[in-house]
Amino acid sequence: MFETDQRGDLFSSLTSTFPIKEVITLFAYTLRRIGMVIPVLIGMTLVVFSIIHLIPGNPAQIILGQRATEEAIAALTTKLGLDQPLYIQYFEYIKGLLTGDLGESIRTKTAISDEIWPYLAATIELTLVAMIIAIVIGVNAGIISAWFQNSWFDYTAMVLALIGVSMPIFWLGLMEQWAFALQLDLLPTTGRENVRDPVDSITSLYLIDTLINGRTDQFVTVLKHLILPSVALATIPMAIIARITRSSMLEVMRSDFVRTARAKGVKMFWVVYKHSLKNAVIPVLTVIGLQTGLLLGGAILTETIFGWPGIGRYIYEAINYRDYPVIQSGILVVATFFVFINLIVDLLYAVIDPRIKYR
């Protein structure tokens, strides 16, 4: 009954007593992938470093604005090291990064590495919940649409997905607030918690903090605050994941081995959720990886509408105040997450489809 075809067997590499050659190939593949990340990271620092030099005019004048005096401009120029030759500035910048120095915020005069975690935590919490919603609903909607191709469910799901992809988040967010907070009185409009009964923060991840504090009532409140922004944030990736899953599944379900499985009398549910999904999962995984990375940075709009104190807001405020060190480091941190999520996805490929590691 559970006899499988040999193509891309999910755990063959783990169960077949680890042939030494397999392990070496996997290890080599992992090293190769990690090696490829290094030039990407260097490229990123170059781009981020250039931001401040690409603005027309003197950055110090722009940062200080209308009340700038000549002395203040000169002082800031020195402080930012803008009077040094470019290559020395870049060298200093990299040296700082390697020692964990992300620079100092011009606005708050605090080391960025000291203040970035709560923002990052807020965004991670939001992104994770949004991705869980997007994956669970998106993948299943895609599978069922492929299973019952051309059914009413298929049509409805795909029309919804089309709307979802093209929905302006800004409008969606305000509509959610209007419907669920003002009309139905069910969920809060903005923020992470009830400020009249604030969460005692330990890790800055409020879902975890409320549990550590043993406050299940607050856990529910925090969860309620998460629903509207994470649904708004999940809309686009959910729609994309559903569409990719559907087309990838359709392709697999037309192949010979699926027909064989059906002919052998395997129940359709197992054919779909086991035999087909396993083979259709690679493109879906790719999209999930890309979308998770995009959400981290793309949460700016959602965080702005929902007053969510995340990294997107942090960067947004920095742009308003022309706080270039924060803009640079914020983008760098988000981009680094993006790179590593995609590295993890790459490594997962090799586990799921052993053929990939030989390429």
Added chain:
Amino acid sequence: MFKRKGILVSILFLLLISTALVGCSGGSEEGSENQNEGDKPKEETPTGEVQKELVFGRGGDSVSLDPISTTEGETFKVTVNIFETLINYGEQDTTLQPGLATEWTPSEDGLEYTLKLREGVKFHDGTDFNADAVVKNFERWMNGDADQFPYYTMFGGFKGDEGHVIKEVVAEDDFTVKFILNRPQAPFLKNLAMSPFGIASPTALEKFGGDFMKNPVGTGPFKFVEWKENDRITLEKNPDYWMEGYPKLEKIIFRSIPENSARLNALLAGEIDLMDGVNPSDLTQIEGNPDLQTFERPSMNVGYLGFTVNRPPFDNKLVRQALNHAIDKEGIIAAFYGGLAEPAKNPLPPALEGYNDDIEPYPYDLEKAKELLVEAGYPDGFEMELWAMPVPRPYMPDGMKVAEVIQSSFAEIGVKAEIKSVDWGTYLEQASKGEFDAYMLGWTGDNGDPDNFIYTLLDKDSIGSNNYSYYSNDELHDILIEAQTIPDQEQRNELYKKAQEIIHEDSPWAPLVHSTPLLAGKKNLKGLLPHPTGSDILTKVEFE
């Protein structure tokens, strides 16, 4: 083989669970909907008892909680409730009122000010407030630099600088402080009233050092509790506050919600009690809601169209007056400010002492404008560049659109204006070099003194910095310098009234608007008097 089957089964099981979870989460949501029906959401304020906790929603977060360390307005909204200044502004204007000092006496020559301090005041950490504390605060500031204490430059620089106004601050006795100045500075007392100069606890300054900006300790009506960056700042009542029976509130929470519409939603949902930054377009919705009320903040800014007076044809006064006649300010206010502004006729906003209300504004009159152009020798008009602000500001929400309105009315008197813009940094740089024919800009007051508008923006000394018009009038200069040196406020006000007449006649600008920001709050909120500086002391605010 069995092992493999086991793993596969468990994977399938996981998949099933995840699928089931989708169903469950949908179901439980529905379930909770039913359960909660009729329930009030938890964030709504408790009914029955009088509310003692105010949640104030605003657009941005504070930059620091040490008011002297920044020039950012959002910071002062919080710190005016933690710290007090030696001298206060009036409730809705910038006149001088007792603060931590109960009386002040300038010397004849304006070089010495003696301040009597309020007795029996304590900082939140229990430290006594006295002359010593005042001296320590001023010594901290004057030994810093413009990066640390940017607003201290209101006193002409720092210790050792040539222009530094304060020579010495002396504690005469426990409750008498004497300021000895290097040169007279008439707005000196107004400067002392500025929120950056809130007096901090010397003990706390020493204890926290560089971390004082996150651990503020003052003498104000509220004590600092907690700051969650970009999210909220919590203050609680100072039970030992010197003003008998105040503050009324037990707790204030400042929340940052950047989006104006979302902030209004939060107010409508009862999550916040008061908000600033109301969209003019939302005004009707708020006024139609029986649970809400609006508050108007008196203006302390000016938006203007400046002419660079050394560039022909703007060197001709008649041309500048003609263009003043050719701007429909009322129309601009209705279209782009939602009516929340008043047309400007002076560079000063009306809330300031010394405002000259007798000045007759140039009416919007295209015929008159044409006549003046003929008289000036431009019967067929001329071509010009009109520079529009690239960034929105309270006094100029949309520079490009306002420029288009001006362009079209200029066209009717034969003046062809080409609208131009450039990034903000370059805009300011080029404007200060006098490279624009005509440009849009504005100013928000610092200390509520006319000097901070007229001298800063239009005196010949300010050419190269904020006098972008390169306007130079010696008569005006003499008046402004005299007004800077005499300590008597009444005399000064008369001088500034005269200055406004000269400026009106010379018309280096077409003053456009003074915008009046709007706040909205719950109907039962009492005692809020929005201050022109933008920072509201909430001592007397309460719920009914």
